[in-house]
Amino acid sequence: xxxxxxxxxxxxxxxxxxxxxxxxxxxxxxxxxxxxxxxxxxxxxxxxxxxxxxxxxxxxxxxxxxxxxxxxxxxxxxxxxxxxxxxxxxxxx
Amino acid sequence: xxxxxxxxxxxxxxxxxxxxxxxxxxxxxxxxxxxxxxxxxxxxxxxxxxxxxxxxxxxxxxxxxxxxxxxxxxxxxxxxxxxxxxxxxxxxxxxxxxxxxxxxxxxxxxxxxxxxxxxxxxxxxxxxxxxxxxxxxxxxxxxxxxxxxxxxxxxxxxxxxxxxxxxxxxxxxxxxxxxxxxxxxxxxxxxxxxxxxxxxxxxxxxxxxxxxxxxxxxxxxxxxxxxxxxxxxxxxxxxxxxxxxxxxxxxxxxxxxxxxxxxxxxxxxxxxxxxxxxxxxxxxxxxxxxxxxxxxxxxxxxxxxxxxxxxxxxxxxxxxxxxxxxxxxxxxxxxxxxxxxxxxxxxxxxxxxxxxxxxxxxxxxxxxxxxxxxxxxxxxxxxxxxxxxxxxxxxxxxxxxxxxxxxxxxxxxxxxxxx
Numbered sequence: 001x002x003x004x005x006x007x008x009x010x011x012x013x014x015x016x017x018x019x020x021x022x023x024x025x026x027x028x029x030x031x032x033x034x035x036x037x038x039x040x041x042x043x044x045x046x047x048x049x050x051x052x053x054x055x056x057x058x059x060x061x062x063x064x065x066x067x068x069x070x071x072x073x074x075x076x077x078x079x080x081x082x083x084x085x086x087x088x089x090x091x092x093x
Numbered sequence: 094x095x096x097x098x099x100x101x102x103x104x105x106x107x108x109x110x111x112x113x114x115x116x117x118x119x120x121x122x123x124x125x126x127x128x129x130x131x132x133x134x135x136x137x138x139x140x141x142x143x144x145x146x147x148x149x150x151x152x153x154x155x156x157x158x159x160x161x162x163x164x165x166x167x168x169x170x171x172x173x174x175x176x177x178x179x180x181x182x183x184x185x186x187x188x189x190x191x192x193x194x195x196x197x198x199x200x201x202x203x204x205x206x207x208x209x210x211x212x213x214x215x216x217x218x219x220x221x222x223x224x225x226x227x228x229x230x231x232x233x234x235x236x237x238x239x240x241x242x243x244x245x246x247x248x249x250x251x252x253x254x255x256x257x258x259x260x261x262x263x264x265x266x267x268x269x270x271x272x273x274x275x276x277x278x279x280x281x282x283x284x285x286x287x288x289x290x291x292x293x294x295x296x297x298x299x300x301x302x303x304x305x306x307x308x309x310x311x312x313x314x315x316x317x318x319x320x321x322x323x324x325x326x327x328x329x330x331x332x333x334x335x336x337x338x339x340x341x342x343x344x345x346x347x348x349x350x351x352x353x354x355x356x357x358x359x360x361x362x363x364x365x366x367x368x369x370x371x372x373x374x375x376x377x378x379x380x381x382x383x384x385x386x387x388x389x390x391x392x393x394x395x396x397x398x399x400x401x402x403x404x405x406x407x408x409x410x411x412x413x414x415x416x417x418x419x420x421x422x423x424x425x426x427x428x429x430x431x432x433x434x435x436x437x438x439x440x441x442x443x444x445x446x447x448x449x450x451x452x453x454x455x456x457x458x459x460x461x462x463x464x465x466x467x468x469x470x471x472x473x474x475x476x477x478x479x480x481x482x483x484x485x486x487x488x489x490x491x492x493x494x495x496x497x498x499x500x501x502x503x504x505x506x507x508x509x510x511x512x
Contacts, residue, residue, distance in 0.1 A: 009286045010115045045118055055378075055400070056103075056121050063276060065381050065395060086120035088397045089224060089278045089285075089295045 003080040005031065010086040014042040023082075028059060028072050031082065056087040097156050099299055100126040102401070110156075112216045112291060114298040122397065123299045125156045129346055136347055138318060147196075148204050148307035154343055155307070156300045157211045164239050167203040168307050170195050172315035172463070177431035182448040185458040188321070189428075190312055190465045193436050198235045198259065199469035200228035200390075200437075201308060201333070206236045206293060209301035213291035219243060221291040224281035226274050226329070226390045227256030228437075228468050233293055234265035245290070247277045253389060255472045273384055275394050302398075305333045309340025312463050313350050320344075320353045322460035325450065327443045327467055328359040328368050328413070329391040331402030337465075338405050357405050358456070359413035360446035362386035362438075366415035368399045372406050373413065379403065387418045387476050388438040390468060412455050416445040422476055424448065428466075435470035443467070 005021045012019060021038065025031035032053060036043040048054050059066040060083040066074055076082070099108040103121035114123055135153040144150030148168025152161070171191045179187040192201035206229065213221045222245040223233045230246045237244045246260055250269040260267050270277045278294075285295035293301045313320055320341055326334040334357055344350045361369040364386025367379050379399035384392035396402070406413055416424070421438055424445035429435045436444070447464045450456045487493035 006283075008282075010117060010120055013117055045120060048119070054120055056115075056119075058279075058395070060279060063272070063279070065275070067381055068383070083279070083283070085279060085282050087115045087122050088275075088395055089114075089282050089292070089298065 001026075001076070001078040003031075003076045003078075003082055005035070005082045005084070007035075007084055008086050011039075011042060011045075011084070014045055015039045025076060027075055028066060031076070058085045058088055059083070060085065096131050096159070097125050097127045099123045112212070112218075112296040114296055125299050125303050127154060127343070129343070132343075133347055136343075136349070138349055141314065148207065148304070148311075151307050151310045154310075154340075155208055156303050157208065158215060161211055161215075163207065163211070165197055165203070165207055165236055167196050167207045169311060172312060173432070173434075175432050175464075178428060178444070181427065181431060183451045183458055184447075184456070184462065186461045187447075188316075188461070188463045189432060189434060190308060190463055191434055192308070192465070192467045193434060193440065193469040197239075198228070198231040199472070200232065201305070201465075201467040202228040202232035203236070204307050205229075205301045205304035206232040208304035209233075209291070209293035209297045210236050210240055210242065212297055212300040213242065213293070214240060216291060216297075218289070218291035220245065220288075221293060221297075222246060222281065222284065223293045224248075224274065224277040225294075226392060227252055227260075227472065228390050229294070230260040230265070230267070231256060231472075234260045234263035237265065238263040245284075247281055247284075249273055249277055249389075253473055253475055255474065256389075259472065273394065274392055275381070275384075278393075278395075302332050302336060305336035306340035306343070308333065308465065309337035310344065312337070313341065313344050316461070316463075318350050320350050320355050321463045322353075323356045323358060323411070323456050323462040325358045325360060325443055325447045325462065325464040327391055327439045327465065328361050328399075328402055329393040329396065329439075331359075331368050331396045331398035331400075333465070333467070334359055335398055335401045335405050338409070355409060356411040357409045358411045358446070358450055359402055359406050360443045361413065361415040362388035362391055362421060362442050363415040363417050364388070365392045365394055367394060368396055368402050369413035369415040371399065371403045375407075377403060386421075386438075387473075388421055388442050389473070390437060390439045391442060412450065414446040414449050414453075416442060416449065420445040422480070425470060425477070426480070429470070434466060436466045437468040437470050437473040438476055439468050440466040440470070 101116035104119045147166035149163040175187045220243040224247045244265040285292040365384035381395040421441035425441035
């Protein structure tokens with residue numbers, strides 16, 4: 001089983017310009033661990049001092065916010081496309 | 094050296110002046126910060142009063158070059174007393190900030206786009222874009238036409254026809270996207286990563302958001318350089334409410350108004366109320382929602398500035414409310430009937446929420462309260478479809494007219510006795 005993970009430009013400074021990885025992670029916590037394992041320089045930027053993923057970072061699975069799918073409980077399916085967006089674009093109102 | 098720079102809202106790291114919206118260190122949003130000491134000599138009541146009758150009279154606290162020549166006189170919309178609406182909802186000191194007549198596209202988005210596209214030009218972009226629930230699309234299309242910029246504008250496929258037409262007429266390239274605003278928005282973020290364009294709500298976002306401050310500057314100036322007790326603001330992404338607060342803080346810091354605690358109240362539609370829900374639950378955590386409301390221009394289920402909006406409300410002792418679609422339509426009608434202001438659905442939300450805040454005693458009748466109307470009703474007439482009977486045509490004869498008046502008077506008397 002493999003999922004495709006798309007990383008944003010904002011990460012690339014910390015990922016040696018890698019924009020996309022394939023992962024066999026079963027769920028979001030595993031995926032984050034895998035990303036951190038692969039790009040140790042990213043870890044302090046990905047997590048706050050409390051060890052939690054920073055709140056402005058969003059994860060999407062096949063166009064859907066992962067929080068609608070159960071968030072950490074969601075089990076990745078083979079072929080899922082996971083999109084990481086550091087800070088969602090803003091409306092102005 | 095510039096008189097302003099980008100600064101991370103969380104970790105404080107600075108980034109100079111460049112098209113960037115996300116901190117490389119903590120991935121939090123960036124905001125424009127000013128050299129207020131420098132502004133002190135340039136942002137004075139006298140200099141402002143000598144400026145144009147537009148938002149550009151406040152340019153010393155907007156992120157544009159000092160020699161920037163504005164192309165469109167957006168902003169400086171009326172602040173009007175609203176005694177008749179006040180009488181209906183139990184208020185005695187109510188004002189409306191009326192951006193339904195903001196130039197050139199009849200919503201407050203003209204303010205933010207004016208600043209965003211000034212920066213797009215300064216950064217050398219020849220193409221600009223945005224994701225939009227409609228009003229922003231209209232504004233970007235119109236301003237870009239005036240500046241000779243190419244445009245790609247992404248909107249939800251099922252957007253109101255008027256808002257689509259009001260974008261296409263300016264020659265913009267409109268991309269209808271299957272899904273809601275949050276889907277469109279996410280795609281825009283990816284596009285901005287890939288193409289070297291100026292996306293007003295992505296890489297130009299810190300500059301664009303600053304345009305919202307002019308609503309706050311104008312409220313203070315139009316009240317005779319004083320701050321109100323309360324402000325009621327519609328919330329979609331949650332930015333406007335925080336920027337009005339920022340404007341008031343800057344005015345206090347520079348001594349243009351006396352310091353005063355202003356309470357901020359946020360308005361949402363129940364069908365998309367992630368920020369109001371967080372405020373009511375007393376939390377900073379914004380749970381995203383799947384929007385389902387006629388207030389399309391507020392239908393952002395994952396509000397980028399939601400946390401800051403909730404914080405502004407809580408820190409100032411304000412509150413947030415959300416209202417149903419039925420209440421939204423009634424409030425549109427009530428505002429039009431009492432004050433002659435025809436607003437779109439977002440203004441219906443704000444007006445209905447304002448009424449509820451008085452009804453629940455969260456705002457006291459004599460407090461000076463400003464409610465912000467941000468868009469024009471001509472863009473969302475579909476929500477009033479079927480609301481009014483089309484009367485039978487009369488022949489061009491005085492007798493027919495007299496009959497009409499007689500019947501009409503009888504109907505009115507009946508409906509009055511019915512109340």
